[in-house]
Amino acid sequence: MFDNILSGFSAILAVGPILGIIVGVVIGITFGAIPGISCIMAIAIMLPMTFYVDPIIGITMLLAVYKAGIYGGSISAILINTPGAAASFLTAQDGHALTKAGKAGKALDMSLFASVSGEMLATLVLILVAAPISAISLQAGPIEKVFLLLFAFTVIGSMAGESIPRGLLSCCLGMLFAMVGMDSITGSSRFTFGIDELIGGFTFTPMLIGILVMPEVINVIRRRKVPHHELAITQSPNPADNHISFKEFRGVFRTILKSSGIGTFIGALPGLGSSTAAFIAYGEGKRTSKNPEQYGKGSVEGIAAAESANNAVCGSSMIPMLTLSIPGDDVAALLMGAFLIHGLTPGPMIFFEHTETIYAIFAGFLITDLFLLGIARSGFKFFVKMASLKRYFIFPCVTVFAFTGAFTAGQNMDDILVLIAFTVLGYGMRLVGLNPAVFIIGFILTPFLEQNLDQAFAIVGDDYAKFFASPFSWVFIALSVFFVYSSMRAKRKASKIPAPAAEEKPA
Amino acid sequence: MDRRKIDVVLSTFLIIASVIILTNDNLAEGGADSEMGILFLPRVVASFIIIFAATIAIQSFMKLSKGAAMEGQEVITTDGFSGIFIYVGIFVAYWLAVPHFGFMVTTPFVMLGVAYLLGGRNWLPIILMSGITPVLIYYGSREYLRVYLPIWTL
Structure with a gap:
């Protein structure tokens, strides 16, 4: 493994990948910092631009956008109390309180250091854990893989949706859309209704941009009359308030380590995501803090807890995707699509078939953290300026990039129609409480399920009891039942807690 | 706008579509035979869609028929x-x-x-x-x- 890591570093330390990382970090922070744009939008828009470069450059750039975008979200959360994602909600609470007290620099510094620390720890865990897990998962045959995928569908559907039936329905709809077109096993065409353009199925990139990106644009269009908030860093006359001292960082280091551990663990479980990690780490940080009363009122430790956990999810969410082909959340699903487009099929075999590429990507992950630290630290003012651009400059460009990105996939105007149709579908799904991210995960995983299911049927023949002969099958069935049960309990508990005062959340 | 009414209409549509998938053999054409059949997985998925859509529809219908007040996400604001x-x-x-x-x-x-x-x-x-x-x-x-x-x- 050590040799592989070294060869990964030698592959990534070249002009192309380093430029890709720098571009990715700058775009990620800028997009993340703009209120109304999430890092998923930045990744989806950048995705078509990576089609024609080497996978090491393309994937590393996308991962840099992801990491930097998650951090960038904390800038708008801290400066104007507008969390780009639910995971930054807690950062906004403490960070904005510090901004109001003239200590924006301190909050931004803490957020950056905690983000980078959390990401680095999670990346190290990813590097150390992914290959051994993939070696174990190689033992799984088609029957075990079928149960593993069913487990993934159940967990993601039940944990990620607004309610369990809505989450699972979103997943089923994604599965159904994945079955449109020619079947790769038998060559027969399904649900094409005589339309030749449907034989190839729905093109992934326009569908992805339509389902995940364009509804965010529509959301901004819908709220176009809400006044524009300009981002500005408040400066305190006391220089100590404008940055984090080493002593302060050392004081919260235990919290960062613990929260990063929580984020890493939660990120590795499919379906939970960064918000859960941030909330659990924040709660744990508050419980063990010497000053719990400061949490929510401008606590540097609170920012450290939420941000390190939130960012640790970035690295560890790659673990199930790379080892078991299960994307744990929407960004992982998008990145899985990027891997597939670049000819890298996530799963245990990736460590044997593309060893150099995968370790180069891991090395890129670590190097991205260093660039993120350097670029963000030196360019706070630039990113704040960029993120303050009026939305009538940003969203016309996003619209054109979405159009170009959708066209780039197949150089075909039909893909634009797919983009428009899925934009409407994606926004409609959000309105009725269905989860577009779960839809995408269902869409991506269904071909794997169908392939393994076909092989499993060939193995068992008429003896269906063989499906349940392996202990893995029972383990995954038990885990599925457990996750559905615990999700039901958690949702019932949550419904008993009175809702907080009206707070506008992105649809 | 009341999302519960949309739930009922949408679920009914999904159930009808799923029933068509379950009963119509002309939705797939051509190709070789496979162990599990070309429409096996779509039909399994369609069955689950019926279950989940019906669950959502029944929950929403019950609330509508009781005249229960709309809660948080059940209200769709149409501003903008x-x-x-x-x-x-x-x-x-x-x-x-x-x-x-x-x-x-x-x-x-x-x-x-x-x-x-x-x-x-x-x-x-x-x-x-x-x-x-x-x-x-x-x-x-x-x-x-x-x-x-x-x-x-x-």
């Missing part, structure tokens, strides 16, 4: 919906116009339209942006990505 229709309209017009007028001619108008929709009245920078961005994208795609965006065909 006109902007959505205009935006989708602009996008459809863009899709229809690009094959005839080309990317470079159509895009500035679309960018101006979206900027205007978002309240942009700062015309000089908006016009500059709408003029420069399509040129950069067009030549960038052609030179670096080998993607040839549509050109004027009238």
Whole structure:
């Protein structure tokens, strides 16, 4: 493994990948910092631009956008109390309180250091854990893989949706859309209704941009009359308030380590995501803090807890995707699509078939953290300026990039129609409480399920009891039942807690 | 808008579509035989759709019939919906116009339209942006990505 890591570093330390990382970090922070744009939008828009470069450059750039975008979200959360994602909600609470007290620099510094620390720890865990897990998962045959995928569908559907039936329905709809077109096993065409353009199925990139990106644009269009908030860093006359001292960082280091551990663990479980990690780490940080009363009122430790956990999810969410082909959340699903487009099929075999590429990507992950630290630290003012651009400059460009990105996939105007149709579908799904991210995960995983299911049927023949002969099958069935049960309990508990005062959340 | 009514209508539609998948053999054509059958998985999924859609519909219907007050996410506020229709309209017009007028001619108008929709009245920078961005994208795609965006065909 050590040799592989070294060869990964030698592959990534070249002009192309380093430029890709720098571009990715700058775009990620800028997009993340703009209120109304999430890092998923930045990744989806950048995705078509990576089609024609080497996978090491393309994937590393996308991962840099992801990491930097998650951090960038904390800038708008801290400066104007507008969390780009639910995971930054807690950062906004403490960070904005510090901004109001003239200590924006301190909050931004803490957020950056905690983000980078959390990401680095999670990346190290990813590097150390992914290959051994993939070696174990190689033992799984088609029957075990079928149960593993069913487990993934159940967990993601039940944990990620607004309610369990809505989450699972979103997943089923994604599965159904994945079955449109020619079947790769038998060559027969399904649900094409005589339309030749449907034989190839729905093109992934326009569908992805339509389902995940364009509804965010529509959301901004819908709220176009809400006044524009300009981002500005408040400066305190006391220089100590404008940055984090080493002593302060050392004081919260235990919290960062613990929260990063929580984020890493939660990120590795499919379906939970960064918000859960941030909330659990924040709660744990508050419980063990010497000053719990400061949490929510401008606590540097609170920012450290939420941000390190939130960012640790970035690295560890790659673990199930790379080892078991299960994307744990929407960004992982998008990145899985990027891997597939670049000819890298996530799963245990990736460590044997593309060893150099995968370790180069891991090395890129670590190097991205260093660039993120350097670029963000030196360019706070630039990113704040960029993120303050009026939305009538940003969203016309996003619209054109979405159009170009959708066209780039197949150089075909039909893909634009797919983009428009899925934009409407994606926004409609959000309105009725269905989860577009779960839809995408269902869409991506269904071909794997169908392939393994076909092989499993060939193995068992008429003896269906063989499906349940392996202990893995029972383990995954038990885990599925457990996750559905615990999700039901958690949702019932949550419904008993009175809702907080009206707070506008992105649809 | 009451989301519970939409739930009932949407679930009914999904259940009908799923029943068609379960009962119609003409939804797949051609191809070789496989161990599990070409419509096996779609039918399993359709069965689950019926279960989940029915669950949602029944829950919403019960609340409607009891006259229960709408809670949090059950209320769909329709403020700003006109902007959505205009935006989708602009996008459809863009899709229809690009094959005839080309990317470079159509895009500035679309960018101006979206900027205007978002309240942009700062015309000089908006016009500059709408003029420069399509040129950069067009030549960038052609030179670096080998993607040839549509050109004027009238």
